[in-house]
Amino acid sequence: MSNDLHAGQTLYTPRVLRAYDWVVLGLSNTLLWRCPTTVLRQLYDRNVTANHLDVGVGTGYFLDKAKWPVTTPSITLLDINTNCLDAASSRIARYAPRTILANILTPLPALGPFRSVSLCYLLHCLPGSITDKAVLFDHLRPVLAPGARVFGATLVQGTIPRSSPAQALMDFYNSKGIFSNSRDTVEDLDVALRDRFAFSNIKIKGCVALFEAYVD
Numbered sequence: 001m002s003n004d005l006h007a008g009q010t011l012y013t014p015r016v017l018r019a020y021d022w023v024v025l026g027l028s029n030t031l032l033w034r035c036p037t038t039v040l041r042q043l044y045d046r047n048v049t050a051n052h053l054d055v056g057v058g059t060g061y062f063l064d065k066a067k068w069p070v071t072t073p074s075i076t077l078l079d080i081n082t083n084c085l086d087a088a089s090s091r092i093a094r095y096a097p098r099t100i101l102a103n104i105l106t107p108l109p110a111l112g113p114f115r116s117v118s119l120c121y122l123l124h125c126l127p128g129s130i131t132d133k134a135v136l137f138d139h140l141r142p143v144l145a146p147g148a149r150v151f152g153a154t155l156v157q158g159t160i161p162r163s164s165p166a167q168a169l170m171d172f173y174n175s176k177g178i179f180s181n182s183r184d185t186v187e188d189l190d191v192a193l194r195d196r197f198a199f200s201n202i203k204i205k206g207c208v209a210l211f212e213a214y215v216d
């Protein structure tokens with residue numbers, strides 16, 4: 001395991017997770033990334049189905065707030081960090097989620113099939129370029145039901161405008177291996193999705209790329 005990957009997942013101690021919603025979803029999204037958390041909630045509300053996989057679960061905030069299409073959705077949580085799995089599964093215990101401890105950068109165990117998969121603020125934590133980390137879409141392919149949707153959001157750089165404070169924080173996080181998005185561009189994300197999905201769409205809000213894709 002590379003140092004970058006290690007930093008991108010060991011950051012999430014119980015203490016950090018207790019502050020995460022307030023710092024990242026409350027402050028950074030609005031003030032720095034210029035993508036209010038309500039926009040991400042709308043992305044979930046548009047795309048979650050009754051049979052859902054969330055990858056990179058964090059605190060489980062979006063799963064807790066999402067408007068599910070049924071009262072008892074089947075939800076699977078997949079993460080490389082047990083602290084995140086514990087926090088998210090406790091938070092949505094009312095849905096009795098299944099938890100999977102796994103690295104999305106390696107092939108997955110037999111799971112699913114799922115009708116929706118979310119990847120929120122995961123890609124920018126993974127090492128390498130978008131082309132490297134897009135291998136996760138290949139790992140998801142065997143667990144997708146026909147017509148399944150894959151959606152998420154990630155902080156990009158390249159030509160996307162960002163304020164000096166936003167750039168400074170991204171640079172700091174990249175220097176610590178918490179983020180690995182210095183080479184991530186919306187153009188590479190577009191190619192990665194088009195190469196793998198029957199339909200894909202990316203919208204930019206602030207310096208966040210929000211993507212939605214479907215398989216046949």
Ligand SMILES: C[S@@+](CC[C@H](N)C(=O)[O-])C[C@H]1O[C@@H](n2cnc3c(N)ncnc32)[C@H](O)[C@@H]1O
Nearest residue numbers: 008009056057058079080081084103104120121
């Ligand atoms: C920035 S948090 C995002 C949390 C949540 N999705 C959100 O948007 O609030 C990144 C999450 O991805 C997980 N993660 C990082 N690298 C991973 C990997 N290689 N495989 C699976 N999960 C990973 C972390 O443990 C953490 O839960």
